[in-house]
Every structure is written in structure tokens, then in C-alpha cells.
Amino acid sequence: MTGLAALVAHSFRRHRTLVLVAGALLFVFEVLFVVLAGTLQASNTFGQIAALVPPVFRQVLGPSFLSMLSFSGVVGFGYFHPVILAGVVGVAIAIATEPAGEIERRFMDLVLARPVARAHLVTRSVALVIGATAVLVALMLAGTRAGLAWTASAGAAPATWRLATSLAADLAALVFCWGGIALAVAVLSRRRGTAGGVAGGLAFTTFLVDYIARVWAPGRRVSWLTPFHYYDPMSMLAGGALPPADVATLAGVGAVAIVVAYVAFGRRDL
Amino acid sequence: MEPPAPRSPLVIEHLTKRYGRLTAVDDLGLAVAPGEIFGFLGLNGAGKTTTIRVLLDLLRPNAGRARIFGLDCQRQGRAARAHLGYQPGEPGFYDDMTGAETLDLLGRLGRRPVEPARQRRLLDRFELSAAHLRRRLREFSTGMKRKLAIVQAFQGGAPLLVLDEPTEGLDPLMQEAFYDLLVETRRSGRTVFMSSHVLSEVERVCDRIGLLRAGRLALVSTVGDVKRLAPRRVHARFDADVAPDATGLPAGCSVVGLEPRAWTLDVEGPLGPLLHRLTRLPLADLQVEEPHLEDVLVRYYRNEETP
Numbered sequence: 001m002t003g004l005a006a007l008v009a010h011s012f013r014r015h016r017t018l019v020l021v022a023g024a025l026l027f028v029f030e031v032l033f034v035v036l037a038g039t040l041q042a043s044n045t046f047g048q049i050a051a052l053v054p055p056v057f058r059q060v061l062g063p064s065f066l067s068m069l070s071f072s073g074v075v076g077f078g079y080f081h082p083v084i085l086a087g088v089v090g091v092a093i094a095i096a097t098e099p100a101g102e103i104e105r106r107f108m109d110l111v112l113a114r115p116v117a118r119a120h121l122v123t124r125s126v127a128l129v130i131g132a133t134a135v136l137v138a139l140m141l142a143g144t145r146a147g148l149a150w151t152a153s154a155g156a157a158p159a160t161w162r163l164a165t166s167l168a169a170d171l172a173a174l175v176f177c178w179g180g181i182a183l184a185v186a187v188l189s190r191r192r193g194t195a196g197g198v199a200g201g202l203a204f205t206t207f208l209v210d211y212i213a214r215v216w217a218p219g220r221r222v223s224w225l226t227p228f229h230y231y232d233p234m235s236m237l238a239g240g241a242l243p244p245a246d247v248a249t250l251a252g253v254g255a256v257a258i259v260v261a262y263v264a265f266g267r268r269d270l
Numbered sequence: 271m272e273p274p275a276p277r278s279p280l281v282i283e284h285l286t287k288r289y290g291r292l293t294a295v296d297d298l299g300l301a302v303a304p305g306e307i308f309g310f311l312g313l314n315g316a317g318k319t320t321t322i323r324v325l326l327d328l329l330r331p332n333a334g335r336a337r338i339f340g341l342d343c344q345r346q347g348r349a350a351r352a353h354l355g356y357q358p359g360e361p362g363f364y365d366d367m368t369g370a371e372t373l374d375l376l377g378r379l380g381r382r383p384v385e386p387a388r389q390r391r392l393l394d395r396f397e398l399s400a401a402h403l404r405r406r407l408r409e410f411s412t413g414m415k416r417k418l419a420i421v422q423a424f425q426g427g428a429p430l431l432v433l434d435e436p437t438e439g440l441d442p443l444m445q446e447a448f449y450d451l452l453v454e455t456r457r458s459g460r461t462v463f464m465s466s467h468v469l470s471e472v473e474r475v476c477d478r479i480g481l482l483r484a485g486r487l488a489l490v491s492t493v494g495d496v497k498r499l500a501p502r503r504v505h506a507r508f509d510a511d512v513a514p515d516a517t518g519l520p521a522g523c524s525v526v527g528l529e530p531r532a533w534t535l536d537v538e539g540p541l542g543p544l545l546h547r548l549t550r551l552p553l554a555d556l557q558v559e560e561p562h563l564e565d566v567l568v569r570y571y572r573n574e575e576t577p
Contacts, residue, residue: 003378003379006375006378006379007379010375014364102362105362105364106358106360106361106362107362107363107364108328108362109323109326109328109356109358109362110356110358110361110362110363110376110422111376111379112326112327112328112351113326113351113354113356113358113432114351114352114376114379114380114381115348115349115351115352115379115380115381116348116351116379117348267330269328269329269330270323270328270329
């Protein structure tokens, strides 16, 4: 086993409980969203909820609000519910900040006293972030699939599944982006708590900025700077396709952050 | 500094490392010979650990360079570190890993395969059983973690060992085991570069020492030569009262105590002139204390000596 493979295996062992527990919770969450959607559909509740919303609010919330009041809409919400977003992005940040934890603990000294390139530690973290993202998103999709099979909503199933895969891909791009940013922050930090706090705080702040910009026009002047500006699952709920430009932007920001992490970690004093 | 052999285990040339306005290591130069145990001494903050971290390429120097077996520690860092075993001052193990997992992981990261027989001998020497290694490190005492740190440094059989305060936290028996390991290491032709605060340990195991003071090398010498710089304490006891006459003492003698029947003197240089003087007195007994490394080094630490 090469040094890089040994590092990846070591980090995988350290994070497997976090990833598997988070993945299991997401799986259950997605199943519940499908069950909830099926229950609301069976009781014709979507129409009643829509009728309760005053026209003025309906105008403010836009057409995407109505698209949420459907079987596919509720299932799709399971991919961008704020708790889900916080959980998945949080796991990515936790994994990506491992280098800062190793510096803090001085485990890094033991590793780098051996013929291990600094770049290998960054590559290890990138592999873990990508792997964890893939596992989490796959388990979310598996939850949706299981829920669809269980509720046997045969008519809605194919369209809902297509929507779920698009939303999952979009979510994966967002998580990769924040994983990259958290890694860049981590390799410049001496403490994992600091790195996690900075990356998490940045994610929360940019989420708020983007959220405000969506309902307050002046905010749009700065919202293009936030990764969440390029994450618009509501447009897919309204029938739009997975926006390749936005996905590429998120992936690009993540990739640039990873390049910054390689360069910064290669140059810094430890 | 003498020109080093082309493949010396460790050569440091004009090394300078600054943290902002603080100069931690200033124009440091030294060479360590093959098969030598080199003690790297200095007070806290003298720059010992900074120097070691430059060797490991954890820190990048502002000027100068260090080479391990001719390989530049920065430009050819990976290749250089393939020849090195390192014991940190504070071993940063993961508490939730077992001893066996820790040794296995660190062994896999090296380029030299860990020979099970060598590892077994090290574990036996430091009384780390298979049952100990199955335990998580949070259950290890400080001393046991120290022993594990020694094993991981030596298990790869690297030709150069860099050890940072290696016996800190070890009980006296394990210190003895460690000294035996150092002697064995030297016998096998491997080289040791160790920092230490324990002067008795340095005196016992090191062939040469380098003393760092405020980032600068204040002294490089063999242990024997350093000891020769130390004054020897001489206790003379007389059968009859002797007039205390300090003016009649030979050069190099300084008085510690002059009683009518007992003199205590510190003697720098040869003892002959003093003995010649004492034999003319009613000498009953004479004791000459072996000089200690500490006697000289403390003077250097206190900045009483200049390089």
C-alpha cells in the first residue's frame, strides 16, 4: 500500500462513522419525505394548502412555490431543506478540515517526518470529500428510491426520480464547492475548530446573503459572489433542467479552492 | 567548521529561520559524522526544535540549507526523509487509535518496510506487549506514549535518527533501555541527532555536542574536550594545621574553601603544579572530582562563555 493509499484508508476509518450515520439519517429523511408527499397527495391536501395562500403571497413566492405543492415538489424539497443542506455541507466541512486537526494535534509532524509529500495530504482530503459526498448523495437517492417503491406512486415515480437525480447532482456540486473552500481554509489554519468555524460561518453567511437577495433586489448586487447564488433547486422544481453553467460554476469554485489549498499547504510553515 | 564529507548523515549550512522579527536560528552550521551520537543542546527557545523542524521540512528556512545524506531537506525533502526516523518532543498520536494501528500506519508511510523482528525487539525492550498495543492510546500513560514514539522512530531501521527530547517522561528503567538502544544504534553504524535538556544523559551517550544559545551555535565539541574545559574540584585533607596561604597556589587554582586542615580548590589545567605544592604539606588525603559536562555547559547557558 502506498503512502497516499494508507492516508486515505486511515482518514476513511476516522470518518466512516460520521459519514455512515449522516448517510443513514439522510436515507430515512428522504424516505419520510416520499411518505409525506404520498400522504398529502392521497388526501388532496396540496390543493387545500394552495387555496389557503392569499394571492398576494402567491405572487411574492412565485410559481416555484406552487410547484412545491405537489408530490414531486415535496420529495424534491428533501434535497434542499435547510437542515439537509446544513447536514451535508457540515459533513463535508468536518472532513475537509482534517488537515487543520492534524496540525493542531501534531500528528502532521509524524506523517511528514516520513517520505510523504504535503500534496498527498491535500489529495487525501479531496478524495475523502468526494467520496463522502458520493456516499451521502447515493444514500439520499436510495432513500427516495425506497420511498417511491414503498408508496408505489407509480404515476409520479419516473418524473420524481428524474427530478431527484437532478437535485442530487446539484447538491453534490454545492457540497464539493464547500468542501473545497473548507479545505483551503483548513490548510491555512492551526486549529480544526477555527477552520470549521470559519468555513461554517462563511457558508451560513453566504446562504443568508443569497436568501435575502432572492427577496430583496438590492441584495442581488453582491449575491453573485456567493456559491448559493449558483444553487437554485427551485428552478428544477418548476420544471427546469439541471443548469450546467451553475453546476460548472460550483464545481469550478470548489476546484479553484482545492488548487489554492495545494499551493498554500505546499508553502506554509507547519 | 570542517568541510563535511560529501554524504554526511547531516550537514547544516548557514541556516537562518526567522518568525517575523524574531530570529529563532541564526546562521547555524554543523555537520554530524556517520555513526555518531550528536547531542543538540540549549535552553528552551534556543532554536533546537526549530532546527529539527527545518530538517523535516515542516519549516522553511529564510537562509541557508540542511542536507541529509547529501539530499537537500527542502528541495529533495521526500528523498531526504526516507533516510530518517523521527521522535517528536510531543508525540501527536490519535487517542482513539490503538498502539498497533498507530505503528502500522506510520510504518506504511515510510519507504522502508518495517521488519517484524526488529519491531518485536523494540517492543520487548520497552516492555510494550501485544495486549498493550491492542489498547487505545487514550488508555496509555505519558510514559507508554513516549515508548511508542521511540518504537515508531526506530522501527524502520533508518540510518539517521532525529530525536527531540527522547527520554522526557520515561522512568529510569526505560531510560536505561533507551541508552542501550542508542549504544546498539551507534554500533550498527547508524547516526543519532538528539536534542536534550538532561546533561547527565548527554554526557553518558553522546560523542559530540552542539550548544545553541539564542539561535546561534555557542559550542561544538566532543564530550571529552568539553569536560577538559571544566575545572576539577580538589579536596585536600591534612594531618596537621596548615596556614591558609592562597597566594602560594599555582596558576589555574581558585579557592573554594581554606580551612587549617582542609582545602577545597577548583583547578583548571594540569594538576601537577598543585600536587607538587601539596606534597610539601602534611597531606593526609586527596580527592579529585571528575569534571562534569554540566559544569561547563551551565557557564555557556549563562552566557559566561563566548564561542
